[in-house]
Amino acid sequence: MSASADLHVEKVRENYDTRVDQWQTIYDGESFHDHVIQRRMDRCLEAVDTLGPVSGKPLSEESRRALDVGCGAGQMALALAQRGYEVSAVDVSEGMIEATTATFEAAGATADIQLADMRHLPYEDDTFDWVSGLGAIEYLTDPGEAVEEFARVLVPGGHMVVTSPNPYRLAFALDPIGVAIGLLGPPPTGYPRQYLSASTLRGLAERAGVEVVGLLGHGIGPLQVAKKPLLPARTSIKLSHSAERSLPLSWLEKLGANMIMVARKPG
Ligand SMILES: C[S@@+](CC[C@H](N)C(=O)[O-])C[C@H]1O[C@@H](n2cnc3c(N)ncnc32)[C@H](O)[C@@H]1O
Numbered sequence: 001m002s003a004s005a006d007l008h009v010e011k012v013r014e015n016y017d018t019r020v021d022q023w024q025t026i027y028d029g030e031s032f033h034d035h036v037i038q039r040r041m042d043r044c045l046e047a048v049d050t051l052g053p054v055s056g057k058p059l060s061e062e063s064r065r066a067l068d069v070g071c072g073a074g075q076m077a078l079a080l081a082q083r084g085y086e087v088s089a090v091d092v093s094e095g096m097i098e099a100t101t102a103t104f105e106a107a108g109a110t111a112d113i114q115l116a117d118m119r120h121l122p123y124e125d126d127t128f129d130w131v132s133g134l135g136a137i138e139y140l141t142d143p144g145e146a147v148e149e150f151a152r153v154l155v156p157g158g159h160m161v162v163t164s165p166n167p168y169r170l171a172f173a174l175d176p177i178g179v180a181i182g183l184l185g186p187p188p189t190g191y192p193r194q195y196l197s198a199s200t201l202r203g204l205a206e207r208a209g210v211e212v213v214g215l216l217g218h219g220i221g222p223l224q225v226a227k228k229p230l231l232p233a234r235t236s237i238k239l240s241h242s243a244e245r246s247l248p249l250s251w252l253e254k255l256g257a258n259m260i261m262v263a264r265k266p267g
Pocket of ligand 1: 070
């Protein structure tokens, strides 16, 4: 682990400490970006609901553990708790940890909520049925380190669901001026974020020794010129929905703004 990777994590942490309000309200937002975030969580939860805990037994029979990494304001962690999982949630930002604690308190729910860096999860090997990392691994200089760490803490047969922004998204292909503007200036957050395609995610899964059981792209659009949207957000969201319904999965995997990978630890 290099000093520059540590410095990068520190910059991300400082930045997210200033963005707690954004992540507390994003699931009620109406912009195209807010929609992609909301859809991302819905699709990840569909995977959890479809695949379930390792044994397949009803959750009420025995406690099943789930870990949400980079938990932000805690919405995914709470959704897992509401499904009956015994939840742990970690984030590198103290502000986000306070927000997640507040989210659980407001819902009258409980969780193990800890300040931690996803490169060193404070858990034993073979602990969780599910590990989720929504919009998390792209904040490391080497996202593969996180996928390996998620695999370590999964029980054999357990699943991870990880997401990443897709470098080949249709929105970039339709707006080369916007892409050029983005490349010319420094990143607005002060640090670069990784864009990971479907094939890069498959490579990370292979490196971590987990089997990919699903890869999905979602969020088709929006149509922009020089980063300025050409259509109202509501129209772009409707178009994205109908594209997701009608395009083959292999196209969504190429064109989606965001990628979701579900992978299983062998055993
Ligand atoms: C884009 S937000 C996503 C929040 C949440 N997963 C969601 O989808 O609502 C990214 C989160 O990852 C956290 N994060 C970034 N780098 C991290 C690291 N090295 N370890 C743990 N959390 C990290 C940030 O503090 C932030 O809360």
